[in-house]
Amino acid sequence: MGYDVTRFIGEVDEDLICPVCSGVLEDPVQVIPCExxxxxxxxxxxxxxxxxxxxxGNVLTFTQLCPVPRIMQKMLLKLKISCDNSVFGCRAVIQLANLETHLRVCEHNPKRLVTCAVGCSLVMPRDELLQHNCVEHLHSRIQQQHSHIVELEKTSEDQKHQLVVQKRDIQALKAYLRTLRNSETNLHDLEDTAEHREVLQWVNSLQPAKVNHWDWVISTPDTAMRALTKGSLVDSGCPASIIDQLIENSHECSWPQGLATLETRELNQHCYENFVARHIPGLQAVVVMASENHHMSENMVLEPGIVMIFAHGVEDLLEA
Structure with a gap:
């Protein structure tokens, strides 16, 4: 199904209109030989x-379909279209080539994933945030854990250790639930904890980094490379509370939307120089901590931070 013609700015060439749906061509193909x-x-x-x-009306078969010529594809991608979320207040007009990227970060997209900042950190569509209740969510998690415990109690002896871990998690959830019920303390007021101070102390112990070639990033490090990086983080004094999350955040599948694909990284490359990065000792790698990058947009940073491994080109800023 094609794009609604009324969404485009200016007149659309008739060759770019689908004869079936009368919309602007979407994922277009061409018929041979009538073109x-x-x-x-x-x-x-x-x-x-x-x-x-x-x-x-000529007789055709499915095998006679082929991609449209490159020049037609370019003509389509240069068309200017209004955002899908214009009905929700978005006034953006972008080239069709950039529509998908824009929709992923559009502030008016009701289905854009956001994180609950009140306390439970649940990721959900933005239009569900107003109806979200942390207490109900945590109650649900507790009930799920209880159900899991009942199942584990029926299993063999070698799973009893997992049962102990599950019970401990339930106790932690219950304690957290009591905190939410009995205190109106804002989550941001709790930042100055011993754990937070430990993280800040470690971050400040690392040298500021200069990355000479951001496009040399290894976005899908293998198991051996991630193990080597973890060892270097441990040796540098990285707090145990965040080290596993940092290693998980070394792969593009965990990166924020602005870094998650090669296409978005190329589009956002001009922003990289604004990163505050720290050199991981002994490696061609840096850690970009969220606590030092509040000036960056939310689609470029991740809690507690992002590990980026490079093929070459990382040095201490003071030596650069």
Missing amino acids: HSFCKTCITHWFSQQHTCPAD
């Missing part, structure tokens, strides 16, 4: 019912 173009979804559905060209 008519259609949305891939539209022509696939059409072929499920009949085997003729929707534009001229």
Whole structure:
């Protein structure tokens, strides 16, 4: 199904209109030999019912479909379109090539994932945040843990250790739940804890880093490389409370939206020089801590921080 023509700024060339849905071509394909173009979804559905060209009625087969010429693809990607979330207040007009990237970070997108900042850190669509209740969520987690315990109690002796861990987690959740019920203390007022001070002390012990080639980042480090990085973090005095999360955050699958794919990293490369990065001793790697990067947009940072490993080009800022 094509894009609604009314969403585009200016007149759209008729060659970019799908004859089936009358919308602007989406994921377009072309028919050989008549060279008519259609949305891939539209022509696939059409072929499920009949085997003729929707534009001229000639007999066709599915094997006669091919990608549209590159010049037509470029014409489509340069068209300016209003955001899908215009009905929710977004006034952005972007090139079709950048629409998908914009939608992932659009502040008006009701389905954009956000994190509960009140206390439970649950990730949910933005339109569900107003109805979210931390107490109810934690109650649900406790009930799930209880159900799991009942199941574990019926299993063999070698799973009893897991049972102990589950019970300990329940006690921690119950204690946290009591805190939420009996205190109105804002979560941000709790930052100055011994653990937080330990993290800050460690961060300040690391040398500021200069990255000469951000495009040399190894976004999918293997197990051996991550183990080596973990060892270096341990040797540097990294607090045990955050070290596993930092290692998890060394892979692009855990990175924030602005770094999660090669395409978004290329689009945001101009922002990298604004990162405050710390050199991980002995490695071509840096750690970008959220506590030092409040000036960066939320789609470029991650709690407690991001580990970025490079093929080459990392040095101490003071030596650069």
